[in-house]
Amino acid sequence: MRVLLIGSGGREHALAWKLAQSPLLDHLFIAPGNPGTAQHGTNVPLDVGNHRDIIAFCRQEHIGFVIIGPEAPLVAGIVDDLEAAGIQAFGPSKEAARLEGSKAFTKELCQVANIPTAAFTRFTEAGAAKEYVRGTGAPIVIKADGLAAGKGVVVASTLDEALKAIDMIFGGAFGSAGVEIVVEECLFGEEASFFALVDGHTAVPLASAQDHKRVGDGDTGPNTGGMGAYSPAPIVTDAIRDRVMQEMILPTVHEMKRRGTPFKGVLFAGLMITPDGPKLIEYNTRFGDPECEVLMPRLQSDLLAALIATVEGRLKADDLVWSDDAALAVIYAAKGYPAAPVTGSVIGSLEAAETLDDVHVFHAGTKRAADGTLCSSGGRVLAVTATGATLQAAHDRAYAALGKIDWADGFYRHDIGNKALAP
């Protein structure tokens, strides 16, 4: 089968690496891809926003299956357009991607399907939102309704911060994503990332994982797309996994099917594990990044076969087989990330890290200069990932690999995985 993978981050490099091992694969194309994905297939410089061009490319290259990595094309309806053109695609329809694209949509679905989540109220106007927040006091959470590249959420610890957040969002900081806001009760506990493949009718959970959202050691500083991840996440016990499947994932699958807008793809639940049990913070409708970088090295079964079974509505529990090994990924980010990353600086000695046993250096924000030199080109630049018999072993290998890379403009967190490691 000839496959097209859409996206260009560390998630897509990890997916490309895994897809390349599939006996079902004849050739992999990645649009637009990055220097890492180019090791496993052919990068094509397509504009992902131009569905007509994507379809024309698929026809020309006899693509049998398209896999969409990031959320923006899903929310823009790329899967609907591909299917209308008779091309099989992995990912939710535009309507089903509203689970990620609209926080208000998801909160209302939670109400209808009785899914545990933070109490919430929606507002379309600043005055009423402020009056409400003055009544509740802080801490309180203010969210722009739509997609805001992970920046549309303010966990306000004071009333003043909450009021400023309301002004910022209604002031147009996130464009049309901020025409409505959701004000939420603040949840307390430990966060975890939960993934399930969903084929429209049923769902199969992936292995557990945890991300590190804040930029600095000890969970300090601004939120990012994620600074590191590990799998398994001991906080997601078998009992928690079963509750999340019964109380969140399956009710969501059934409700979406009942509405005539079945969800197909990866459903990613951001969880808060509270003293009362797991609560849903938000849904995403794609693999997490950098969670995907720790899940793929642990997946023993064929990823492509499982994704095809998902699209064809015949997913089975044994389609996903996981290694007992642990995996840990540390993001090597550009100085200045997340606000203003420095780009265009040379990254050296990558081979010294890549050739270590059980290490994968997934490219996230890199590009090749005209002379072939590898340079940084984004905020999150590399996901340095290692596996090991224990999380400690994976941790030590990932940090040893980081130490081999020669990059003056990078930084990383030093405490990835510490919550799950023995003190």
Ligand code: AMP
């Ligand atoms: P989101 O973009 O919805 O994932 O939110 C980003 C981050 O904000 C989450 O990973 C949490 O750390 C935090 N957050 C979101 N909603 C809440 C909530 N209701 N209570 C506490 N923290 C939250």
Ligand code: GLY
């Ligand atoms: N790592 C969190 C995300 O992909 O949204």
